[in-house]
Amino acid sequence: MKPPPPLDADDAVAALSALAHPHRLAAYRLLVQAGPDGLSAGVIATRLDLPPSSLTFHLQQLCAAGLAGRRRASRMIFYAADYAAMGALVGYLTENCCGTAATCVPACDPAAAAPRASGRKSA
Template sequence: MDKINALGALGALAQESRLDVFRLLVKAGDNGLPAGEIAAHLNVRQNTMSTHLGILTRAGLIRRRREGRVIRYAADFNGMRGLIGFLMRDCCGGVPEIVRPLAEDFSNA
């Protein structure tokens, strides 16, 4: 991931409802959730949710797939890893002993 893409991803997450959507979809795993369920779960109007989902999709943090009349959204774990990797790339001068506890903290979050 480059700086421009990282800024887009961070900007997409820098809004309360979008951050809530992303965290919900990370918890949901690879199967994700239908758009209507996401809106209902977070108590957000569907047209507003559609906008949020579009922003997160364009930022590369979530992906969508059509299942008949339903659109299902899921976290894009490759996009998430790309963002985390970008943020950690220059961390701690690349000293593995320092980076390892950060990675362990991340896995327990």
């Protein structure tokens, strides 16, 4: 399997814009956790306590940005995160991390970064 093409600035902005809403971010995190099989729209709506019409709008935004895909199984629609697109976005954001300064490279490595409990970095 070949890697996805690198993102350009417009693709990165579209992906980040799609994630810049609390419901879409929550839905995307659920999809990432669910794995490649994804989740049905009904399960996502229940877990996020969102009306189906609102959820559909948000999931369409994630799909349009290339961060998720959908498939139909009988009468149900399943959504799944596109892990290659997620990797491409993270790669775009970190491709020039710290320029050539070797001292800060570990800070740019997502695997080396410690999770933050609050979600925000303290000053």
